[in-house]
Amino acid sequence: MIARLGLAQLPTPLEPMKRLTAYLGGPRLWVKREDCTGFVFGGNKLRKLDYVLKEALDSGADTLVSGGVVQSNSQRQVAAVAAKLGLACHLAVYHGRLAPPSAEYELSGNALLNRLYGAVLHDVPWDGDRNGAIHALAERLRAEGRKPYVVPYGVSNALGAAGYASIADEIAASGLRPTAIVHCSGSGGTQAGLVIGAQRTLPDTRIVGIDIDAEPERVRADVLTYAKGAAELLGQLFDAERVEVVAGHAGPAYGVPHEATVEAIRLAAQLEALLLDPVYSGKGLAGLIALIRAGRWSVDDDIVFLHTGGAPALFAYRHLFAPE
Ligand SMILES: Cc1ncc(COP(=O)(O)O)c(C=O)c1O
Known part of the structure; x- marks a missing residue:
């Protein structure tokens, strides 16, 4: 087991989604609330950070x-945790990966x-290299006499993944044995x-990972x-056959929602x-x-949707839900 700092509020709730299940006509749907990991808006990155930042503190950063x-x-969760731990936080903010979809995008x-x-x-x-500018920034800060600790893009590395494995233990401890856990996959x-x-x-x-990066x-x-x-860190074997990434649901591009996204957001809210x-x-x-509408599962299957968070970005996309 990998040690964690105890910053995230774990275990996160696992709740039935009875109204969405009835609306879709089954399978039985559940939601694992990684939007409730703490620091107000939560998110999946806090669970990773809880493990990764133990290494940061141990290194004297x-x-x-x-x-x-x-x-x-991800940046917002890193910034929140830095504030809580009393660490400085420097962020490389990438511009140009997507055209700003609204005036609010830049500042809200x-x-x-x-x-x-x-x-x-x-x-x-943005030049397509997710970690290049982060490392360059860390080098600059090191040259200025600081002790930087690099949190990779999306808090994605072997240590973060090894820590994130704890989510499966939580679901197993609830007694539920889902047919599938479905979530969006990015970094x-x-x-x-x-x-x-x-x-x-x-x-x-x-x-089942849903590609949202196209x-x-x-x-x-x-x-x-x-x-x-992660398997190496945890001393277990890894079966690559278990990795399924589903294409075709990312919409036109990263950060550009399509009609199905807007429908899903409305259904979840209402x-x-x-x-x-x-x-x-x-x-x-x-x-x-x-996937449900395509008939992948039956009414007797239990499917867990992993809610990975992200609600603050709703305000940057106000035009979708509250147009002038
Ligand atoms: C709200 C939200 N969900 C899912 C993801 C994707 O997680 P990962 O980058 O670990 O694939 C991210 C990360 O960028 C995110 O911010």
Whole structure:
């Protein structure tokens, strides 16, 4: 087992989604509330950070360095944790991965919260290398005499995945034996952790990652890398056959929601009072709904939807739900 700091509120709730189940006509749907990991808006990254940052503190770091797009939930969770731990936080903010979809995109939602948490923001152009600018920033800070600790893009690495494996143990401890756990997959660490964790405590449960980056091959390759690394850290074998990344539900591009995403967000809000987001969890649920409608499961199956968080980004996409 990997030690954690105890920052995240674990275990997160596992709740039935009775109204969404009835609306779709089955299978039995559940939601694992990773949006309730704490620090107000929660999110899947806090579970990873809880394990990764133990290493940061043990190394004597005084500064967390990370990065992501303007509305990155990952950066917001890093900034929140840095504030709580009394560490400085420097973030490489990538511009150009997507065209800003609204005026609010640049300054509201997660972009506002990063500022409020006191993070120092460094604007950099997106060049497709997720971690390059983060490492360059860390080097600069080191040259200035700081002790930076690099939190990778999406908090995705072998250690984060090894920590994230704990989620499968939580679901198993509830007594539920789901046919599948379905979630959106981006930088890959969440799915890698789920696959490794399910292998040890939910061996009959399929982990289904919905590609939301419109890069299913890249996502699959990253999941395999992190899962292999996590398995090594945990001293267990890794079965690559267990990695399933489903393409076709990302909409036109990363960060650009399509009609199915908007429908999923509305259904979650109006049937289950859950707040999903247009970039990640909304596309994840859209993918799950599409698989259900295609007849992948029967009414006797239990399917867990992993709510990975992201609600602050809703405010950056106000135009979708409250147009002028
Ligand atoms: C709300 C939300 N859900 C899901 C993900 C994807 O998780 P991962 O990057 O571990 O695949 C992210 C990460 O960027 C996220 O912010």
